[in-house]
Amino acid sequence: MAQTEAAPREVHVLLADGATVSVRPVRPDDLAEVAAFYDAMSPENLRLRFFTANRRSAEQSAERVCRPACPGRRALLAEAGGKAVGLVEYERLPGTDHADLALAVADRWHHKGVGTVLLEHAASAARSDGVTAFAADALSENRDVLKVFADLGLSIMRRFEGPEVHCLVRLEADETYLAAVEARGRTADVASLQPLLRPRSVAVVGPGRRPGSVGRAILHNLRRDGFDGRLYAVHPVATAVLGVTTYRTVSDVPQALDLAILAVPATAVQTVADECGRNGVRALLVVSAGLDREQGRGLLSACRRYGMRLVGPNCLGLANTEDDVRLDASFAADLPSPGTAGVAVQSGGVGIALLAGLSRLGIGVSTFVSLGDKYDVSGNDMLQWWESDGRTDLALLHLESFGNARAFSRTARRVTRTIPVLTVDAGRTAAGRRAAASHTAAAATPTMTRQALFRQAGVTAARSIAELLDTAALLHSQPLPAGRRVAVVSNAGGTGVLAADAAIESGLRVPPLSPELTGRLLATLPGGAAAANPVDTTAAVSEDKLSDCLAELIGSDEVDALIVALVPTAVATATGDDLTRSVVRTAELHRFPIAAVLPDQAPSVRYLNGQDAAVPAYADPQSAAHALAHGVDRTEWLARPQGTVADLDGIDLERASVMVSSYLSDHPDGGWADPRTCADLLGCYGIPQIPWVWARSESDAVHAARRFRELHAGAVLKAYWPGLVHKSEEHAVRLDLTDDAEVSTGYQDFAERFRGKLAGVLVQPMARRGVELFVGVVQDAVFGPLVMFGLGGTATEVLADHAARLAPLTDQDVHDLVSAPRCAPLLFGHRGAEPVDLEGLGQMLSRLSRMASDLPQLAEADLNPVIARPDGIDIVDVRLRLVPSRAYDPYLRRLR
Incomplete structure (x- = not known):
């Protein structure tokens, strides 16, 4: 896995019981808070942490962890309610790639998952520091911390020495680890959604006294459809609305609320959200619309500060048809009939259309959630709820955006094995982004990226609401x-x-x-x-x-x-x-x-x-x-098999990272790498390019071409200068040069036409004939690396015979990529012809996928043409664009 970024300045994470803690780096001004954290620990907890009950050890630890962090030495703090509830620290051991680790959790917060969350975040930060393992010592009687290590999903070795256990925890985030993180995240996510989808007490804040208000409509639906819990209303002056006794403020409601529904003006949303949080409300449904950036930031900040999950704002509401819930917290006309279809949409209008269509068919709904502006609860959350609720056997999604597409992909791959997941592939005609002028960027439209996600995750993507309902009916x-x-x-x-x-x-x-x-x-x-x-x-x-x-x-x-x-x-x-x-x-x-x-x-x-x-x-x-x-x-x-990511040999990530850093230090804004940097980076991943020689003079070009002609029929000249992308459009390529005179003429032509910008000339042997292919990568900030494959050559954009899959590629993804384009029969042996080197082609795709996953700075890779023959693969031309970027760990647990 790629090295990942250190923990962000502050993130919020769900614990096993659905509660929220913040995780952030320790600062020098945290000394008093860290000291208070240790002071509150029981003597027994202190002894297990420091192997002694002497509080001097705790004081020294507090002073140490509050020193400024540096690469190889970090400390992370978990907080709840503004107080420290957990602390993890690591420091790289001199001369090694291991780090000494220490972990402490407040007495009252044991068995809630605080330690596990801190270790996950510490491991992610340590990988960015080049640390490959944590060394941790524990007393053999400290079964709790030993179990935390054992349950992480990472490889662990233990060595017993008297009363102590020396643990070495390998930090490689393989599939076993990701699955363990996923399982923990699913448990926490589902627990956190209980107050939203199965509340026992609900208050509508802002129901109007006259018909026509959204809040009044929601209150009406809750009463009409028989919500099976305590129902309250909050209104500044009314004594009752629709027969429901009202209270002037949330603070006046006589019991702690699971769910508060906010139907107040945008200007009041943050104030009401803060009041809800202070009074122990566990979740918010905000139907209010029109929040500006500052108001939205304030709303989300209140939810994170008090650990409230949030649906909305700007949404239609939500519903749960379970007999013992009967929750219709929406302003849709009718509560859906009970059933087994889960529905989540961003657009309220789409939600109404889907509910009407399902009603017409007689397909009942288990839960319905209008996500609105999707500040917090997302389609990923709903998939995990439906997977666990014991009722849902059909999931319908309408998502206009993805917060964490890679996490969604992993969740959807798992869920679709048991539940059909249907969505609308909206926005197919949107103009494709153009990060640069390469073939890869031209081909990698948002539509292709989104469709790659759906295909790999097994999501059924319809082209319209009508087609979605048609498919759901079947x-x-x-x-x-x-x-x-x-x-x-x-x-x-x-x-x-x-x-x-x-x-x-x-x-x-x-x-x-x-x-x-x-x-x-x-x-x-x-x-x-x-x-x-x-x-x-x-x-x-x-x-x-x-x-x-x-x-x-x-x-x-x-x-x-x-x-x-x-x-x-x-x-x-x-x-x-x-x-x-x-x-x-x-x-x-x-x-x-x-x-x-x-x-x-x-x-x-x-x-x-x-x-x-x-x-x-x-x-x-x-x-x-x-x-x-x-x-x-x-x-x-x-x-189809689920597929596995290939275990590749000959990968030199450390050298590749140094090369990328060196290039970006010389080119702070990034750019298209020179031919030697391209070849060296490919070499770090075992991707061989066709031989070439860099010529700075006519005589250099003639001598190089002569050597190539001894083994091949002809030579090729390619002009180069920084920023050149499409050589053919500039007429910067001379092919099949068979003698010294042709090489000299070609070089002189380049020197004359490109005077003032020509940096040199690449000399290559003339590649043997085969199927011309195109292979590329585009880094997407949301979806991650997208690997492209298809028919290559100068007509690649005209014919647009391309397929795409999101990295990292499994062996099944590689097979799908090679099989998907219309030109695929040419690769597998058309009309009796011998198949091309499919193993070599698969290796190239797998290695390029690994390269893109390891190096987030690789904004684009454009390999065109790649010539495939039965006896091998020749990469004829390579362009790589590098930009400043930090790795992002998409599987690190955190709320948006």
Whole structure:
């Protein structure tokens, strides 16, 4: 894993019980607070910490940790309510990459996770200092601290010596460690959301006395829908609102509140939030809108200071339909019916549309949260809640932004293994960012980055609210298709053709049926029927014959799903209702994915309901096909291996870091690295570039080219000057030079045309023919490194045949990257050709992924062309852009 930044100046972290502590570096002016922390410790706690109850040791420790920090020596303080509750310190041992570690937690804060949080943050800071292990001593009777070390998820070695245990804790943050951090974070997160989603006492602050106010609407909904807890209202002058007794201030409410709902003017939000915090409120729902930057900062500061979780501001509210909660803390028109779909949205309008669509389908909701401006509670929080609530089996998200995309990705990868997670891929037409003029930056649009996140995490991304509901209807009622083979059945030939086209365009297959199955179908159906697929039953089909036809297809093992498109006719004895009843009866008898298409219906999707089954019926075949395709995608996601990040040898991170630091010290604003720096950085990661020689004169170029021509058919000249990105556009490349005269002419041409800026010329052998590819990386501040792959050469941007995945790449991600572009058949052996060196290609992608993950200063990498052949991979041209940047540990637990 990349080295990570030292702990920020102050962050807030959830503990195991959902409480919040702040973690920050110790300052010299903290001496009195640290001394008071030690003074409050019991003699037994002091003895376990210092191996003696002598308080002089505590005084010396307080003086030591309050010295100014320096690389290799840091101290972190955990605080709650402005008082120290935990302290960790480490100091690098001279001449080693190990550090001596000490940890202390206040008596009343044991077994809450304070020590673990401090160790996680200390480990992250230590990695940035180049520390690879903590050395810690403990008394063998101090089982609590030994258990904290053991449960971290890091590799630990113990050596017993008399009454002491010497522990060496390796700091490598591997998958085991990340999983352990994730599990701890999930426990804390779910506990912290209890006051929001399962409150036992609620107050609405700011319900208007007249109809039309948001606060009054929320109070009305809470009363109407039977909230199963204590309900209060806060109003400065009213004695009661909607029959609920009111109190002038939050301080006057006669009991501590789990949840306060703020529907007050933006100017009053911070003041009310502070009052809530002082009076022990555990969570806030802020529906107020229009907060400016300063007001928003004040609101979040109050929540962090008093340990309150926050939904909003500027939101529709939230709801929980559990029987023993019945919480409708929103100003939506109706409480959703109880059910198993979890819904979280940023936009209130989208939330209303989703709730209305689910209601129309009869799909009940477990919890609904309108996240609004998303100061605190996010989609990541909700995924973890739904994973743990024991009710939710379908998750619907609408997220306009990601606070910590990499943490979301890890959470979603885990959750989607058990719960389908559906989202809307909004903003697909937004103009792509251009960090620079490279091919990589041009290709890496926000859409591609977001879609890479969804693909890797197994999130089903629909293109619209309607498609989201279409897919939800299918996943909620039907088994997942086993594969992409679809049989289209229709009582009108033209409708069947349209449905078949829609299926194929959605990535499904409509295979021809075997002669045996075709014969059985024709024997079942009326005369004039066609059974090649699509199956045309004719307008004369009866209810029973349609049932028999569907049963034959289901039992054939030749298809994985059915699209049944029916139109009303006046030909058959069966009515439209008879035929749809046949479809439902088939679904009741056979556990098999079926989507109906009823072109005459009004809603885009509804259910055909039977006694024991429901079949989604769509108004057009495209909707049915898209929903089925999303179902197949989920099947394939669940079947694929989870993948592992390759354990690569030959990585020299220390040398690479020194090189990057050296470059940035000479170029404080960053820039495109020179060819030698590029080659050396690639070399640190075992990524070989095609041989080249740097020529500063015509004679140097001639001699270098002559040496290359002894082994290759020709030579190549490439002009270089700082800032040059696209050589072909500048006509700065001369190819296939076969003698000294051509090399001299080429060099002279460069010297004349680029007079005053030419820094030198690269001389390379002419690369052998192969498939020209493009490989690149873009660092995204939110999503992290994005690895790009696809067809290369001068037309790479025109053809735009690219795929992308977020680093770090697993072996499965590498396989997906290589397989995704349209040019992939050329790599795997097209029309009998020999496959290219896929192992070498995979190694290059894995090593570039590791490089991008290790070096946050690598803003862009542009390798184009990369020539792939059966006997190897040649990287012909490389551009790397370095910028000042500090590593960010996306998996370090902290609230936003």
